[in-house]
Amino acid sequence: MALRSDSPPDYLRGVRRVLLGTFVVVLVGLFLLWRIDNPRVEQFRIDLVDRFVPSFEWTTKPIAHAARMVADLRAYGRIYEQNAELRRELQRMQGWREAALQLEQKNAKLLALNRVRLNPRLSFVTAEVLADAGSPFRNSAMVNVGRIDGVEDGWAAMDGLGLVGRVAGVGERSSRIILVTDASSRIPATIRPSGQRAMVAGDNTAAPTLEFLDQSDELRPGDRVVSSGDGGLYPPDILIGQVFVGSDGRARVRLAADTRRLEFVRVVRAAPPPVVEGPGGLIGPLLPGAPVADAGSAGE
Amino acid sequence: MSAKAGLPWALEIVLLPAIGVVATVAMTMPLDPGRLTPPDLVYCLMIAWVVRRPARVPIWAAPALGLLGDVLLMRPIGLGALGLMLATEVFRGRAAGLQAAPFLVEWVAAVAGYAALVFGMRLVLAATFADAPSLASLGGAVFVTGVAYPLVVLGLVWCLGIRAEGAGE
Numbered sequence: 001m002a003l004r005s006d007s008p009p010d011y012l013r014g015v016r017r018v019l020l021g022t023f024v025v026v027l028v029g030l031f032l033l034w035r036i037d038n039p040r041v042e043q044f045r046i047d048l049v050d051r052f053v054p055s056f057e058w059t060t061k062p063i064a065h066a067a068r069m070v071a072d073l074r075a076y077g078r079i080y081e082q083n084a085e086l087r088r089e090l091q092r093m094q095g096w097r098e099a100a101l102q103l104e105q106k107n108a109k110l111l112a113l114n115r116v117r118l119n120p121r122l123s124f125v126t127a128e129v130l131a132d133a134g135s136p137f138r139n140s141a142m143v144n145v146g147r148i149d150g151v152e153d154g155w156a157a158m159d160g161l162g163l164v165g166r167v168a169g170v171g172e173r174s175s176r177i178i179l180v181t182d183a184s185s186r187i188p189a190t191i192r193p194s195g196q197r198a199m200v201a202g203d204n205t206a207a208p209t210l211e212f213l214d215q216s217d218e219l220r221p222g223d224r225v226v227s228s229g230d231g232g233l234y235p236p237d238i239l240i241g242q243v244f245v246g247s248d249g250r251a252r253v254r255l256a257a258d259t260r261r262l263e264f265v266r267v268v269r270a271a272p273p274p275v276v277e278g279p280g281g282l283i284g285p286l287l288p289g290a291p292v293a294d295a296g297s298a299g300e
Numbered sequence: 301m302s303a304k305a306g307l308p309w310a311l312e313i314v315l316l317p318a319i320g321v322v323a324t325v326a327m328t329m330p331l332d333p334g335r336l337t338p339p340d341l342v343y344c345l346m347i348a349w350v351v352r353r354p355a356r357v358p359i360w361a362a363p364a365l366g367l368l369g370d371v372l373l374m375r376p377i378g379l380g381a382l383g384l385m386l387a388t389e390v391f392r393g394r395a396a397g398l399q400a401a402p403f404l405v406e407w408v409a410a411v412a413g414y415a416a417l418v419f420g421m422r423l424v425l426a427a428t429f430a431d432a433p434s435l436a437s438l439g440g441a442v443f444v445t446g447v448a449y450p451l452v453v454l455g456l457v458w459c460l461g462i463r464a465e466g467a468g469e
Contacts, residue, residue: 019359019360020359020385023363024385024386026363027363027381027385030367030378031382031424033377033378034376034377035376035428041377045371049371052372053328056325131328140374183433204433204434205434
């Protein structure tokens with residue numbers, strides 16, 4: 001150490017060295033603890049963040065808001081092009097609206113035809129994004145709902161359109177969402193027209209890759225990717241995005257959710273799929289004392 | 301050596317951790333989740349300060365701020381703090397030499413130090429079979445932090461008067 005003449009005397013230097021050594025040992029110990037007993041340390045981390053981040057909300061919120069306003073202001077520069085673009089888009093949308101209306105009518109007719117009983121809708125909690133990970137080690141976001149709102153680990157999170165990620169770590173009033181783009185995110189998915197199964201695997205880029213494809217030659221750019229619900233982790237049939245071929249030649253998913261500008265997310269209550277347990281019993285005359293099968297519910 | 305330029309001694313010792321906490325919170329701001337990496341302001345702050353006033357940076361500041369950052373920024377707990385502390389101590393030892401050299405040298409040294417820190421962390425993560433971030437995102441982090449370093453130095457020198465204790469002292 002190149003110490004100068006006004007640096008502390010020798011005995012202090014010894015104390016310094018001991019202190020430094022202690023810190024090194026403690027920090028290495030913490031890291032090993034994090035590696036070995038990960039869930040407990042992560043829970044501790046969540047609790048700490050839960051205590052800490054919401055109390056700083058009043059500082060970060062206005063700044064983040066101002067930054068967004070500046071970004072929007074910059075968009076004013078291209079207002080003419082945007083206007084033209086919007087008009088074109090509107091025209092295209094009118095076409096789609098017509099198609100949607102027709103489909104809706106057709107759908108209503110078909111539903112009336114066979115008296116379909118729809119699944120109970122997915123219910124959800126809407127949450128505001130408080131903070132993001134702020135380091136390249138994790139792609140995640142903090143939201144302001146927690147155990148108090150009934151959120152549990154593993155629930156899926158969407159923005160208005162598509163899957164954003166899943167809850168990993170719940171605190172009392174906040175929870176953390178691991179984004180679809182995170183390197184540790186794997187989602188079982190179905191590719192829509194061809195019906196293939198695949199895994200949507202994040203790799204810390206904006207577009208996750210498609211892995212474990214059966215027949216990659218059946219894949220077409222523009223195919224829709226939806227969650228398959230295999231393994232019960234994600235509810236089935238949530239839109240993830242569209243297939244495209246990345247610059248590295250691998251099949252990737254262009255996300256439907258805008259993970260770049262997350263403000264609000266819906267945390268979807270995981271409804272476990274109904275399980276059929278055992279055979280239905282014999283069909284025959286009702287015996288006295290036998291439990292009455294729930295025949296009444298079918299008529300509703 | 302007391303208060304020849306700028307702030308009183310006690311205030312300066314409290315000021316560094318306080319600014320560090322603010323910088324850590326600033327890095328968690330929800331500007332652009334998952335896309336853009338913010339610069340590691342705490343690293344810039346520690347290095348810029350320790351190069352200018354090696355005797356005024358308390359020894360516990362780096363591990364404490366590093367741990368806070370680890371917890372809030374979802375980094376591997378303990379590892380970031382260890383890296384920050386080692387980097388601070390290395391720069392503390394070379395402070396005299398860096399003060400004499402032009403700013404460009406200090407800048408290059410700080411960026412090289414950050415690159416070594418981040419890639420060292422990645423090596424440790426890979427060696428312990430933990431998820432490691434991609435090289436490209438780490439490169440982006442190094443670049444952004446390198447851009448932020450002169451700005452942090454400018455802020456320290458102009459706004460707070462944290463100049464090097466000159467050789468004449």
